[in-house]
Amino acid sequence: MDKILLGMAALRFLSASIEFTAAMLMLYFGRVETAFKINAVLAMVGPIVLISVTTLGLVGLAGKVSRWECYLLSPGWDSFFWVYAICRGRN
Helix, strand or coil, X not given: CCHHHHHHHHHHHHHHHHHHHHHHHHHHHCCHHHHHHHHHHHHHHXXXXXXXXXXXXHHHHCCCCCHHHHHHHXXXXXXXXXXXXXXXXXX
8 A cells, every 4th residue: 555645544543533532622621611722722733634634645646647737736725825824813
């Protein structure tokens, strides 16, 4: 099996484990204030995992994707970073 694919899946399993642990901690503490703080930490983890998995995918596709297809991917990346920057600026 491809190492890139295993890396992508491993990062997603790690992300799911973090999300599940956070949900259990929210239930354990049983307070909205604490759950809100836990959720804030998850808000930082999500984009990091997304960028990491996507980067691994692009590395795995390097040489298999034409230059034109790379240009088509660029607006998606740009819009993601633009929205992320706007949301971070509001906090």
